[in-house]
Amino acid sequence: MVSFIDVDTIFSETYSEARSKFCAAASRAGLECENHPLTLVGEQGEQLAIDVVRLGSTKPRQVILLTSGAHGVEGFAGSALQTGIIESQWARDIPSDMAIVLVHALNPHGMSWSRRECEDGTDLPRNLSHHLYPPFPNEQYELFQPLLVPPNVTAQTLASLPGKSERIMSEHGIDNATPILRSGQYTHANGLTYHGVEASWSTRRWIEITRQFAGRAEDVMMIDVHTGFGDYGDLLVQNPSYRHSSPAYSTLCQWLGREPTGYSDDGSILQHRIETFEALHRQTKNGSRVAAMYFEFGTLPPSEFIDPWVVNNWHFHNGDRSGPEARTARKKFADFHYVRKLDWKKSVWEKGIAQLSDLRDGLVGSQYAV
Ligand SMILES: [Zn+2]
Known part of the structure; x- marks a missing residue:
């Protein structure tokens, strides 16, 4: 009851x-x-x-x-x-x-x-x-780390990421990058799906x-x-x-x-x-x-997930966390969840x-x- x-x-x-x-x-x-x-x-x-x-x-x-x-x-x-x-x-x-x-x-x-x-x-x-x-390697994650943690998150950079991702996938014969991300990694604490070493x-x-x-x-x-x-x-x-x-x-x-x-x-x-x-x-x-x-x-649909994740993570590690861009990024990522x-x-x-x-x-x- x-x-x-x-x-x-x-x-x-x-x-x-x-x-x-x-x-x-x-x-x-x-x-x-x-x-x-x-x-x-x-x-x-x-x-x-x-x-x-x-x-x-x-x-x-x-x-x-x-x-x-x-x-x-x-x-x-x-x-x-x-x-x-x-x-x-x-x-x-x-x-x-x-x-x-x-x-x-x-x-x-x-x-x-x-x-x-x-x-x-x-x-x-x-x-x-x-x-x-013990940590295990995820070499394929290493290919994507520069895209998941890009040098900046301007609109131009973000727009270039899908094309860069597709190029990596075709060069390395990868059909689906999702399992690579889901498998996680031990090498980049500022990256995504980081297992941690302790x-x-x-x-x-x-x-x-x-x-x-x-x-x-x-x-x-x-x-x-x-x-x-x-x-x-x-x-x-x-x-x-x-x-x-x-x-x-x-x-x-x-x-x-x-x-x-x-x-x-x-x-x-x-x-x-x-x-x-x-x-x-x-x-x-x-x-x-x-x-x-x-x-x-x-x-919401999964297509609305990855960009806000990348942008929010970037601002947390690189930008002014109290600034308006960081606040907007947090809100957008929170709104997905x-x-x-x-x-x-x-x-x-x-x-x-x-x-x-x-x-x-x-x-x-x-x-x-x-
Ligand atoms: Zn969860």
Whole structure:
């Protein structure tokens, strides 16, 4: 049973507003909010932090860990979902041995500065487990780095990039550059999809929080909320990189009641034999059942993504971050990941909470089906 809420009120315009709403909702509900402050400040000079609220059992047998903002700028849908869960009292019907753990803004720096990356340039979901392994080369990424981080971002330079990209692709026999970018790289902290060579601040906190809140549970369901992929307002439940032969993939299918979407054995990340959530699996106890998934809420067509990403990244690293061009670039990139229209917000809330309810039921039901 979900109490009615005014959907517009759970969404925010800025990181600091999102954080305030989340913490205030917890306070009104009499819930403790644990803070993990970052030493850097945000775009408006505000304190940055990861905030954690637990609903339900303090010694849970089953845990749902719902995380937002791993890709910074994508954090507004997940934040609204988390605040809405508290406001609507969605968790009041959960079994007495279950906990819902809400981890708000895993990458607060990126959420505040409208960036996917953390303060050290890492892509957090990639850094999460890739930092456990030696770096691997991605020579084809090197071909594109000068285009992804160009010398300047004038209209003329931007207009020349597709032609340069096509030339590189035909010279090197590349049909599709997307998997090259998705595979990530370890060599350019100012580039895109940078794995990082050590655990970022957000990775270390994500690991600690998982161990603290889910380390002794029998069943651990992890849901990491993203935006920017899929049809407008739709929700895709995605496999975060489990091979089809992985036990976690079977658990995920069982809890979900169907197969998730997204890659698994297509080679985009698995060619490196690294599962995205491995570092978190390691925090759970032996014999527990663990599965992670992404919620992906669709926004705008993918063709509107790459240029704003390049321009915003360029201004962050090269320009005056407080200048008007940098501010415009941030807004444009943020607008791709967060549609500030009521129909989109309603869709995110309604589809998100319906899928969460199904997953909760799948988790409860699965204990009798093993
Ligand atoms: Zn994402």
